[in-house]
Amino acid sequence: MKRVLLSSVLLIASANAFAEAPGGPNCGWGNMLFDGSAGLPSHVGASLTNGTTGNASFGMTSGTNGCSPNGTLSYGGQRWMGLAGVMDEFSGDVARGDGEALNAVAVMIGITPADRDYFGEVAHSNFSTLFPSDDVTAEQLSMNLNEMMKSDARLNHYAS
Amino acid sequence: MSGLIEKLQRSTLGLLLLLTSLWSSQVLADDQVIAASLDVAAEPRIEAVAADPAWYRLLHMDADGISSVDDRRFFLAQSADDGSADNDHAVKGHTDNEQADNDHADNNNKDIEAVSAAQELIATLAAMRLAGPVGNDHPRCRFPARYLWLSQQGLLNGSATDLAGCDDYQSWRQQVNASSVSLIFPSAYLNSPSSMYGHTFLRFDSADADSGSLWLSWALNFGANVNMDDNTFAYAYKGLVGGYPGQFNVMPYFDKIKEYNRMENRDMWEYRLNLSEAEVDQMLTHIWELKDINFDYYFFDENCSYRLLELIDLVRPEARLTEPFEYAAIPADTVRAVIDADMVTSRFYRPSHRNRFYQELAQLNPQQRARLQALSVDDNQQAIEQLQQLPAEQRKATAEAAYSLTRLRENGQVRDPKTSRASYRLLKSISQQPDLGVADQARTLLEDPVDGHLSSTTGLALGDDDRGSFAQLHYRPAYHDLLDPTAGYPPGSLLQMMALDLRAYDDGSAQLQQLDLIRIRSFSPRDAFFQPFSWQLAVGLDQVQSDYAERGDQTEDHLAGHASAGGGVSYALADSLLFYALATVRAELNSQLDNDAALAAGINPGLLLSLPSRSLQLKLEGRHDQLTEGFSRSQLQLAGQYQLSPQRGLRLSMEQRWLDGNNSDQQLKLEYRVYH
Numbered sequence: 001m002k003r004v005l006l007s008s009v010l011l012i013a014s015a016n017a018f019a020e021a022p023g024g025p026n027c028g029w030g031n032m033l034f035d036g037s038a039g040l041p042s043h044v045g046a047s048l049t050n051g052t053t054g055n056a057s058f059g060m061t062s063g064t065n066g067c068s069p070n071g072t073l074s075y076g077g078q079r080w081m082g083l084a085g086v087m088d089e090f091s092g093d094v095a096r097g098d099g100e101a102l103n104a105v106a107v108m109i110g111i112t113p114a115d116r117d118y119f120g121e122v123a124h125s126n127f128s129t130l131f132p133s134d135d136v137t138a139e140q141l142s143m144n145l146n147e148m149m150k151s152d153a154r155l156n157h158y159a160s
Numbered sequence: 161m162s163g164l165i166e167k168l169q170r171s172t173l174g175l176l177l178l179l180t181s182l183w184s185s186q187v188l189a190d191d192q193v194i195a196a197s198l199d200v201a202a203e204p205r206i207e208a209v210a211a212d213p214a215w216y217r218l219l220h221m222d223a224d225g226i227s228s229v230d231d232r233r234f235f236l237a238q239s240a241d242d243g244s245a246d247n248d249h250a251v252k253g254h255t256d257n258e259q260a261d262n263d264h265a266d267n268n269n270k271d272i273e274a275v276s277a278a279q280e281l282i283a284t285l286a287a288m289r290l291a292g293p294v295g296n297d298h299p300r301c302r303f304p305a306r307y308l309w310l311s312q313q314g315l316l317n318g319s320a321t322d323l324a325g326c327d328d329y330q331s332w333r334q335q336v337n338a339s340s341v342s343l344i345f346p347s348a349y350l351n352s353p354s355s356m357y358g359h360t361f362l363r364f365d366s367a368d369a370d371s372g373s374l375w376l377s378w379a380l381n382f383g384a385n386v387n388m389d390d391n392t393f394a395y396a397y398k399g400l401v402g403g404y405p406g407q408f409n410v411m412p413y414f415d416k417i418k419e420y421n422r423m424e425n426r427d428m429w430e431y432r433l434n435l436s437e438a439e440v441d442q443m444l445t446h447i448w449e450l451k452d453i454n455f456d457y458y459f460f461d462e463n464c465s466y467r468l469l470e471l472i473d474l475v476r477p478e479a480r481l482t483e484p485f486e487y488a489a490i491p492a493d494t495v496r497a498v499i500d501a502d503m504v505t506s507r508f509y510r511p512s513h514r515n516r517f518y519q520e521l522a523q524l525n526p527q528q529r530a531r532l533q534a535l536s537v538d539d540n541q542q543a544i545e546q547l548q549q550l551p552a553e554q555r556k557a558t559a560e561a562a563y564s565l566t567r568l569r570e571n572g573q574v575r576d577p578k579t580s581r582a583s584y585r586l587l588k589s590i591s592q593q594p595d596l597g598v599a600d601q602a603r604t605l606l607e608d609p610v611d612g613h614l615s616s617t618t619g620l621a622l623g624d625d626d627r628g629s630f631a632q633l634h635y636r637p638a639y640h641d642l643l644d645p646t647a648g649y650p651p652g653s654l655l656q657m658m659a660l661d662l663r664a665y666d667d668g669s670a671q672l673q674q675l676d677l678i679r680i681r682s683f684s685p686r687d688a689f690f691q692p693f694s695w696q697l698a699v700g701l702d703q704v705q706s707d708y709a710e711r712g713d714q715t716e717d718h719l720a721g722h723a724s725a726g727g728g729v730s731y732a733l734a735d736s737l738l739f740y741a742l743a744t745v746r747a748e749l750n751s752q753l754d755n756d757a758a759l760a761a762g763i764n765p766g767l768l769l770s771l772p773s774r775s776l777q778l779k780l781e782g783r784h785d786q787l788t789e790g791f792s793r794s795q796l797q798l799a800g801q802y803q804l805s806p807q808r809g810l811r812l813s814m815e816q817r818w819l820d821g822n823n824s825d826q827q828l829k830l831e832y833r834v835y836h
Contacts, residue, residue, distance in 0.1 A: 032575065032580075033580065033584065034575055034579070034580040034583055034584070058332070058409060058410045058451050085412070085414065085415065085418075086414055088567070089418075091587055092563070092587065094591065095563075095587040095588070095590040095591040096590060096591075097591075097595060100374065100375050101373075101375060101414075103372065103373040103375075104372070104375035104376050104414065106373075107372040107373050107376055108376070113368075113371050113372070124591065127587070127588065127591035128588060128591070131584070131588075133584065134580040134581050134583065134584035135580075
């Protein structure tokens with residue numbers, strides 16, 4: 001039992017001590033569009049054994065991409081961190097005008113079911129504003145999304 | 161600066177908490193506990209509850225009381241010294257736990273002595289009744305499913321509300337806020353040994369997952385927890401024989417979609433289970449107990465699929481899902497078992513990125529296709545401008561297919577700024593093309609793997625060759641060959657393990673005709689867009705001819721051991737016609753050869769015609785091997801299988817063999833095979 005205590009307390013302690021700033025080396029928040037997928041979950045060992053390679057999180061800190069969940073990002077709250085993990089899929093869905101990644105981001109932001117299709121339409125027609133270049137980072141994208149919602153009467157109240 | 165101070169403060173707080181908890185658990189390990197366990201052992205219902213199958217399931221014990229958990233942290237009882245019923249010392253201090261945490265992959269856990277179900281029951285009751293204030297470190301918070309189940313049995317008087325003080329557990333439950341469970345089956349992947357038969361994991365969906373997005377659901381995966389310092393061979397070896405401990409992990413479902421659909425280009429099938437909210441709740445309560453816990457992990461029996469069945473059995477014991485899979489659990493078979501138990505309410509198909517591209521491609525006319533190459537290179541600006549030459553309703557689909565192609569080619573690469581710009585230009589173009597209401601591309605539903613033929617097969621054949629008439633028995637525990645019905649299996653693939661052929665001739669002699677320890681063939685056709693490699697390998701025993709011309713002997717067959725491999729190309733000549741050609745090497749152990757061994761180099765071309773609508777597969781294949789002993793073997797085979805029903809087939813094969821170019825042997829064989 002002591003061992004259980006020890007590891008869970010260490011987990012909490014280390015999660016705080018080593019939390020990264022957005023865009024830092026271990027913080028996916030700084031992901032660019034089309035960040036290479038080399039080395040993601042593709043490590044040969046993980047693939048050979050259906051397993052994981054360390055850092056098993058058990059869902060406890062996921063969605064933050066190694067960033068501090070209490071970082072300085074004030075717009076939209078911590079769940080926006082998940083955006084960094086679905087940048088590629090989200091950009092494709094916005095360009096096409098629908099898709100699961102687009103819907104997932106709408107849910108993350110807290111858009112109610114009645115407004116989700118509308119959110120998708122607005123995002124689609126604002127593709128070039130949301131994604132001004134291929135170097136756009138998840139952080140900039142979240143700011144652009146926020147601006148987009150701010151300037152739309154129906155989505156205004158979802159912005160921060 | 162203030163952030164740093166805050167971090168330091170938090171770390172200090174963590175350290176303090178840690179010290180406090182070490183101290184308190186030592187207090188717990190005192191005489192109190194031993195006294196309490198004595199009292200517990202004397203209670204009347206203990207024996208009956210300890211023998212309850214549900215208690216065994218909570219401890220992952222088989223009928224003999226052997227737990228597949230390989231981790232001291234999972235057991236509150238001290239291991240038995242001699243297996244006697246001396247329960248007095250069932251609970252002692254936990255000093256032995258010191259080693260348990262630091263042997264991640266060294267596998268030192270193997271010396272864990274078995275704790276009996278009764279000992280663990282007594283220790284659990286004693287610890288749960290005695291331990292101090294309810295917090296993360298309390299046995300109730302560590303083992304909430306045990307706590308609730310023992311309360312139901314009347315041995316504890318607790319309820320779910322008593323777990324309110326378990327902060328970590330509660331916040332985890334809040335995060336993994338599920339009301340339904342789906343079984344997920346990423347299809348077979350021949351290029352990775354552990355995934356040759358596919359893989360399964362569970363997905364936990366919140367109540368509004370359907371209206372929101374399944375991407376935000378949580379995946380529960382059981383797999384080996386590998387040691388990053390091992391090299392590739394150690395990975396493969398340990399992964400297969402159980403050198404790594406298995407652990408459960410929870411991760412966002414979209415990470416799994418990316419892993420399978422995108423990185424490995426595997427189709428995924430999703431099967432929603434009809435578990436009630438109460439059953440889902442019970443399952444999650446137990447899953448928390450398995451956090452960071454090491455299990456034995458073996459490729460065939462105690463694998464990912466078996467562990468998931470255990471979890472379902474825990475909340476639906478009457479389904480008895482694990483029973484047929486004690487010796488081997490092939491993922492597709494376990495999914496079939498769940499379907500047969502009437503637990504699946506709906507299915508969903510999630511195509512791989514590659515298959516999605518080919519679906520998009522199928523919608524394009526030749527003029528659109530002709531533009532894809534120019535659109536998908538780094539310098540695609542002009543090609544994008546020229547999209548305007550196409551009729552307006554064709555532009556979007558063309559740009560989408562080109563974008564999919566670009567991303568597929570980039571799969572597994574590091575970010576290349578030029579390619580990123582090209583991809584971005586395509587995306588921008590897609591977003592600007594008018595959506596003229598062209599019907600959304602229908603998802604071509606591939607055959608569900610569970611609707612394919614069953615995994616093992618037995619065949620009975622009658623045949624005739626130059627030696628005489630024969631009868632032949634074929635048995636193959638797994639999995640699929642080129643002439644088996646293709647529905648639900650990767651096209652152009654063969655995977656056999658321990659496939660056995662025994663033959664008896666009419667002169668009374670009998671022989672082992674062939675034994676494949678393992679045989680894999682993976683033919684991926686090349687086309688204008690992708691040029692994959694086709695390959696094969698085999699290790700086993702087969703009957704071969706050797707050259708006795710010098711000695712004047714007859715050309716009788718003899719059993720030889722071999723390891724063979726080949727690499728080459730394949731092309732789809734038509735929708736249902738595959739051509740392949742491979743260069744091969746073979747190492748052979750054969751007592752009939754001068755040196756008892758030889759190497760061979762050869763070629764192995766073939767044609768494979770598959771007509772599922774007519775229940776027919778046909779194969780024409782040639783082989784030519786030049787041996788280092790100075791002679792050659794050639795073979796031409798025409799074979800076909802006609803499907804009488806989904807699980808019964810008739811297979812006819814004709815074979816001609818040559819030794820050093822001289823016509824030596826003909827064989828005709830008719831086989832009836834049943835899949836089971």
